[in-house]
Amino acid sequence: xxQAVILxxxxxxxxxxxxxxxxxxxxxxxxxxxxxxxxxxxxxxGKLFDPxxxxxxxxxxxxxxxxxxxxxxxxxxxxFLFKPFLPKLNGLYSIFASWHFKWEGNTINYADILIDQQxxxxxxxxxxxxxxxxxxxxxxxFQILKEDKKxxxxxxxxxxxxxxxxxxxxxxGQLDIIIAMxxxxxxxxxKSDKPYFSIFCLSLGAGLKxxxxxxxxxxxxxxxxxxxxxxxxxxxxxxxxxxxxLPFFLSSKFAVFKLFGLHEIIMPMRRNIFIIGYTFLLVIxxxxxxxxxxxxxxxxxxxxxxxxxxxxxxxxxxxxxxxxTPLLIIAASQNKIFWLYNIIFFITLFELRAAGSTQQWGFFxxxxxxxxxxxxxxxxxxxxxxxxxxIHQVMYRLFIFFSLTMIMHLFIxxxxxxxxxxxxxxxx
Amino acid sequence: xxxxKIIVLIGHIxxxxxxxxxxxSIMKKxxxxxxxxxxxxxxxxxxxxxxxxxxxxxxxxFVSNFDNLFMMSxxxxxxxxxxxxHLCFHLKKNKDDQNDLVTLKWRIxxxxxxxxxxxxxxxxxxxxDKGFHFHFQFPPIRNSKNxxxxxxxxxxxxxxxxxxxxxxxxxxxxxxxLTKGTLYKNNKPINGFLAFRTYNTWIGNPSILMDEIKIRLxxxxxxxxxxxxxxxxILTGTIITCIKINNLKGNLTWxxxxx
Numbered sequence: 001x002x003q004a005v006i007l008x009x010x011x012x013x014x015x016x017x018x019x020x021x022x023x024x025x026x027x028x029x030x031x032x033x034x035x036x037x038x039x040x041x042x043x044x045x046g047k048l049f050d051p052x053x054x055x056x057x058x059x060x061x062x063x064x065x066x067x068x069x070x071x072x073x074x075x076x077x078x079x080f081l082f083k084p085f086l087p088k089l090n091g092l093y094s095i096f097a098s099w100h101f102k103w104e105g106n107t108i109n110y111a112d113i114l115i116d117q118q119x120x121x122x123x124x125x126x127x128x129x130x131x132x133x134x135x136x137x138x139x140x141x142f143q144i145l146k147e148d149k150k151x152x153x154x155x156x157x158x159x160x161x162x163x164x165x166x167x168x169x170x171x172x173g174q175l176d177i178i179i180a181m182x183x184x185x186x187x188x189x190x191k192s193d194k195p196y197f198s199i200f201c202l203s204l205g206a207g208l209k210x211x212x213x214x215x216x217x218x219x220x221x222x223x224x225x226x227x228x229x230x231x232x233x234x235x236x237x238x239x240x241x242x243x244x245x246l247p248f249f250l251s252s253k254f255a256v257f258k259l260f261g262l263h264e265i266i267m268p269m270r271r272n273i274f275i276i277g278y279t280f281l282l283v284i285x286x287x288x289x290x291x292x293x294x295x296x297x298x299x300x301x302x303x304x305x306x307x308x309x310x311x312x313x314x315x316x317x318x319x320x321x322x323x324x325t326p327l328l329i330i331a332a333s334q335n336k337i338f339w340l341y342n343i344i345f346f347i348t349l350f351e352l353r354a355a356g357s358t359q360q361w362g363f364f365x366x367x368x369x370x371x372x373x374x375x376x377x378x379x380x381x382x383x384x385x386x387x388x389x390x391i392h393q394v395m396y397r398l399f400i401f402f403s404l405t406m407i408m409h410l411f412i413x414x415x416x417x418x419x420x421x422x423x424x425x426x427x428x
Numbered sequence: 429x430x431x432x433k434i435i436v437l438i439g440h441i442x443x444x445x446x447x448x449x450x451x452x453s454i455m456k457k458x459x460x461x462x463x464x465x466x467x468x469x470x471x472x473x474x475x476x477x478x479x480x481x482x483x484x485x486x487x488x489x490f491v492s493n494f495d496n497l498f499m500m501s502x503x504x505x506x507x508x509x510x511x512x513x514h515l516c517f518h519l520k521k522n523k524d525d526q527n528d529l530v531t532l533k534w535r536i537x538x539x540x541x542x543x544x545x546x547x548x549x550x551x552x553x554x555x556x557d558k559g560f561h562f563h564f565q566f567p568p569i570r571n572s573k574n575x576x577x578x579x580x581x582x583x584x585x586x587x588x589x590x591x592x593x594x595x596x597x598x599x600x601x602x603x604x605x606l607t608k609g610t611l612y613k614n615n616k617p618i619n620g621f622l623a624f625r626t627y628n629t630w631i632g633n634p635s636i637l638m639d640e641i642k643i644r645l646x647x648x649x650x651x652x653x654x655x656x657x658x659x660x661x662i663l664t665g666t667i668i669t670c671i672k673i674n675n676l677k678g679n680l681t682w683x684x685x686x687x
Contacts, residue, residue: 007673014666021659025651104604108465109493115644121651357465368641370494374463374630380546384457385450387543389554 005149009156013138016160020131023170025124027363030107033126033173034096039066040076041093044083053252059101065258069244070207071175074129082125092117107358108373111365119366123173130169133181137326140184144191144330151333158329163346167354168319171363176322179205179212183303184326186219191296195223198299199233203240212323213241214278214310218302221285222295274314281305284411287419294417301414303327305407312403318353321345335413341406348399352392355379457544463630464547467493469604470503473558474595474623477505478613480515480583481591487580487612488622489523493605496629498568499547500579501561503595503623504539511536513586517564523578523612530566536583536592547627559595561625568629579624580612595623 028034039051048054051066066072083089095113099105111119138159145152159165169177182205189198198219205212216237224230248256281302288298307324328345332338354360361375379388468490480486500519512535519530541560554560583591598620600606611620632640645652 004673004676007669007676011666011669011673014662014669018659018662018666021655021662025655103607104601106466106469106604108467109605112493115647118648118651120645120648120655124651124655362465367644368637370465370496370628370630371463371632371637371640373465374628376462376464376546377548380462380548381454381458383548384454384544384546388548 008153009142012153012156012160013135016134016138017131019160019166020134020170023166024127024131025120026366027171027173028107028110028123028366029172029174029358029363031096031100031105031110033123034093034110035100036067036071036173036175037075037079037126038093038096038100040072040079041089043072043076044079045090050248050251050255052248052255052258056252056255056258067175068207068210069248069256070204071209073244074178074208078129082128085125086118086122088118089122092119092122107362107365108369111369111373115366123366127170127173130175130177133177134165134169136181137177137184140181140188141326141329143188145333148333155329155333158332158342159326162325162329163350164318164322164325167350167359168322172319172359174319174322175208176319179208180323180326181205182208183212183215183323186215187296187299187303187327187330190219190223190299193295195233196236198223199237200240203237206241207244211310211320214306215303217282218285218306219299221282222288222293222298222302225290270314274310277309277313278306281309284418288417289419297414298417300327300330301410301417304331305410308403308407312400316349316353316399318349318359321349331410337409338406341402341409344402345399348395348402351378352395352399355388355392457546459546461498461629462546464499464627465494465630466604466625467497467628468606468624468626470597470602470606470623470625472602474503474505474597474602476596476598476620477593478596478620478622479589479591479593480581481586481588482584483588483614484591485580485582485612485614486594486622487523487578487615488609488624489576489578489612490609490624490626491574491576491607492569492572492626492628493574493607494628495571495573496568496631497572497577497626498629499563499565499627501563501625501627502581503559504562505559505593505595506557507593509536509539509592511586511590511592513583513590513592515539515592516582516584517579518582519566519577519579521578522576523615525578529569529577532564532566534564536586539592561623563627568631570631572628576608578612597621597623 039048039054042048042051051072055065092114095117096110099109099113103109105113114122138156141155141159142152145155165177168174182201186198186201186205189195189201199216202212202216202219206216216234220230220233220237224233245256285298285302304324304327307327311321311324328338328342332342355377356362357373357375357377358365360377362373364372379391382388382391478484478486500517515534515536517530517532518528520528539562541554541556542563545563547563581594586592596611597603600609600621602623603621606621609621610617611622612618
C-alpha cells in the first residue's frame with residue numbers, strides 16, 4: 001500500500017480514537033451501562049450466578065430483564081480482564097443496586113452518588129469492549145471497500161464521525177455496536193463465501209439482542225443452494241442461538257425465556273404490519289436468481305431492507321439504529337444518493353429520539369451533575385414556538401416515509417439480482 | 429456555475445432569515461433562568477385520584493436529592509375545571525412546622541396545561557387527554573439537598589364534590605428517585621403517593637463550575653494521569669502523522685514541478 005494511504009489511515013484512526021476517548025469516561029445514560037455490567041460482576045464476586053433467576057424471583061417490575069446470555073458471557077470476560085484496574089467496583093455496584101432496585105435512579109442521581117467510587121475509570125473501562133468492536137467494524141469496512149480507496153476513505157470518515165455511534169455507544173453507553181459488529185462480520189463472511197461463519201455471526205449477534213434473528217431467514221434463502229442446505233444452515237443457526245441459553249435453562253428453567261416476551265409492549269397492530277411486510281420481503285428474496293448471483297449484494301439489500309422496515313413500522317431507537325449504520329455506509333458508498341437518506345435519518349431520529357435532557361447535555365452529568373443536567377435542550381426552545389410533540393410526530397412520519405422509499409430505491413437499484421427484474425424484461 | 433452559486437446564496441439568505449425570525453420570536457419568551465432539571469419524576473396517568481376541598485387536605489412528604497428546589501408539578505386528572513374556588517399549595521420543612529416555606533394560590537379555572545413550557549419533561553410522556561401535570565415555580569430553596577420537605581394542597585371554600593381532584597399512584601415503582609415519602613389526608617398518613625414531580629435549578633458562575641469539575645476529576649488522580657497521558661500520546665501521534673502527510677504532499681508537488 002502507498003505510504004500516503006497508510007498515513008491517512010493512521011491519521012483518521014487516531015482522530016477517531018481521540019474523539020472516543022474524550023467522551024468515554026465522562027458520559028453515561030441512566031442505569032444502562034451499570035445494568036449491563038452488574039450481573040457479570042456479581043458472578044465474578046461469587047454472589048449471584050443466574051441473573052434471570054434473580055430477576056424472576058426478586059424484581060416485580062414486569063419489564064425488567066437482563067440481556068440475552070451472550071451479553072452475560074461477553075461482559076463476564078471483560079469484567080474478569082478489567083477487575084484488577086477497578087478496585088472500588090464492589091462499592092460502586094452496592095450503591096448502584098440500592099438505588100436501582102429501590103428507587104430507580106436517573107443519570108443525575110448516579111452521577112451524584114457514584115463519584116467517590118471511581119466513576120470515571122469505571123465508565124472508561126466499561127466502554128473498552130465497544131471500542132474494540134468499533135475498530136473491528138472499521139477494519140471490516142476497509143476489507144469490503146479496499147478496492148476503491150476514495151470510497152473507503154469517505155466511508156472511514158463517516159464511520160469515525162458517525163453520530164449514532166458517538167451518541168448511543170460512547171455517550172449513552174449502550175452495547176449495540178457489538179451487534180452491529182456481528183451483522184457486518186456476517187456480511188464479510190458472505191463476501192468471503194463462508195456461509196456457516198456468516199450464520200454463526202448472526203446467531204451470536206441475536207444472542208445479545210434478539211432482533212438480528214430476523215436476518216437469518218433472509219440469509220438462509222440467499223446462501224442455501226437447496227432446501228436441504230438451507231435446513232442444515234437453519235439447524236446450525238438454532239444450535240448457536242440456543243446453546244448459550246442452555247446453562248440458564250438448566251439453572252432456572254423458563255426464567256431465561258421471559259426475555260422473549262419483552263417486545264409485547266409494542267402495539268399489536270404494528271407487530272402485525274411488520275410480520276406481513278417481513279414475510280413479503282422474504283417472498284421477494286425467494287425470487288433471487290439462482291445462477292451468477294452476487295450473494296454479497298443480495299445480503300446487503302436484504303439486511304438493509306429488513307432492518308429499515310423493522311425500524312419504520314415496529315420500533316426505532318437511536319441505539320437500535322447503530323446496527324444498520326455500517327450497512328448504510330456501504331450502501332451509500334455504492335450509490336451516492338443514499339447519503340441523502342442517511343442525512344435524513346440522522347436529522348429525524350435525533351430530533352425524535354434524543355429529545356430529553358439525559359440524551360443531550362445530561363449525559364455529561366458525571367462531570368457536574370447539576371450543571372449538565374440543567375442545561376436547556378433544543379426542544380426547550382422549539383417548544384416556545386410550537387408544541388414539540390407535533391414536531392416529533394412530523395419527524396416520525398418523515399422517517400417512516402424515507403425508510404420505505406429507501407427500501408424501494410434499493411430494490412430498484414438491485415433489480416438485476418432478481419429473476420423477474422425489469423432489466424430482464426427489457427432484454428426479452 | 430454562476431447560476432448554482434446564486435441559488436446557494438439565496439438558500440443561505442433564506443435559511444438565515446428564518447433563523448433570525450425564530451430567534452426574535454422566542455427571545456422574549458425564554459425565561460431569565462434557563463437552568464432546570466427533573467429530580468423526582470413520574471410519568472403516565474395515575475389510576476386513582478383524591479379530591480381536595482374545604483374538608484379534605486392532601487399532603488405528601490419527600491426528600492429532595494439536590495439543592496435549589498424551585499419548581500414542582502402535580503397531576504390533574506381530566507375533570508371540569510370551570511369552577512369557582514381556589515387551590516392552595518403549601519411547602520414546609522416538615523409536616524409539623526408552623527411556617528410555610530412557599531405558599532401559592534390559584535383560581536381553579538386558571539389551572540391548565542402549560543403547552544409552551546420551556547422546562548419540558550420528556551414531552552412525549554405528557555398525556556394530555558387523560559390529564560396533565562400542572563407546573564408551578566417558586567424562589568429556589570438553597571441547601572435543599574437530602575432534606576425532607578412536606579407539601580400539601582387545600583381548597584378553602586369549596587364543598588364536597590366541588591373541589592379539585594389530584595392524581596394518585598398506589599405504588600412507588602412509578603417514580604424515579606423518590607427515596608422517601610408518605611401521603612397524608614387531613615394530616616393522617618394513608619397508602620399511596622401524590623403524582624408529583626420536583627425540579628431543581630443550578631445557581632453558580634463559570635469559575636465555581638470549573639472548580640467543582642476539577643474537584644470531581646481529582647477524586648481519582650491515578651486514572652486522571654493515565655487518561656491525560658493517553659490523550660497526549662494520541663494527540664502527538666495525530667500531529668506527527670499530519671506533518672508527515674503534508675511533507676509527503678510537498679515532496680510530490682516538488683517532484684511534479686521538476687518533472
